[in-house]
Amino acid sequence: MQQPLLIYLYRLNKGVLVGVASALLFLSSLTSAVLTALLHLPVHQPTTLKYENYFQYYYNKPYTRYGPYLIGILAGISMTTKKGHLLKHQWQAAVGWFCCLSVMAILVGLAYVLRDVPPQPSAPHALYQGIHRSLWALAVAWIILACEEGYGGFVDNLLSLNLWVPLSNISFACYLIHPVLIILYNGKQETPIHYTDMNFFYLSWVT
Structure with a gap:
């Protein structure tokens, strides 16, 4: 629903699209922050039922996940409508990669x-x-842009391997089905689930 609307706004007026997108991104971020503060939510997926509000009010809600979806739409519009290369010099690519990897490292560390x-x-x-x-x-959008414009290096070579093609063809179907399998697996348990390497290997790779 939102994607056709955003594309329509893009064709209508780019300034309107930027304004609406900025407002939606801000509201999504603000909502996530307020819910986290008011409900004392963890910043990671909890492993106990102590934080059931995490799933009920935050994790499963589209308005807290809208930011990445919106960024993906905007990145797609930008890359398919640009007239030439956005990266003109190697130093721009170097700065972009440094910022990209730094942001990812900081987010994981925090x-x-x-x-x-x-x-x-x-x-x-x-x-x-x-x-x-x-x-x-x-x-992630930067990585896609850098690879598309020839500044991906070994990352581009890795992501361009043919072995990813069959996996990419079924990835969305797996995404839609695997929550059902996880719910069925957890619902069939008659005893508490305890951590073991094999058990979580199964949960991660099989379901």
Whole structure:
């Protein structure tokens, strides 16, 4: 529903598209941050039912996940309508790769730093939860742009291997089906699930 609307706004007026997209991105980030602060949510997926609000009010909601979706749409529009290369010089690519990898490393590191959830509303947790999805999506969009314009290096070579073709053809179908399998597996358990390497290997790769 949103994608045709955004494309229509793009054809109508690019300035309107930028304004609407910025407002939606801000509202999505703000909603995630406020929910995290008010409900004392963790910044990672919890492994116990102590934080059931994480799934009920945050994890499964489209308005908290809209940032990456929106960035993907905007990146797609930009890459399919650009007249020439956006990266004119190698130094631009170098700066882009440095920023991209730095952002990814910082986001992963902060997830461990902010692992403990304080009993009171926490500004760092709320800020992280509000922007980390969108920042990660921006980093991924940069990787796609760099590869498309010839600055991907070995990353482009790796992602261009033919072995990914059959996997990419079934990836969306797996994405749609695997939550059902996980729910069925968890629902059939008659005892608590305890961590073992083999058990979580199965959960990660089979379901």
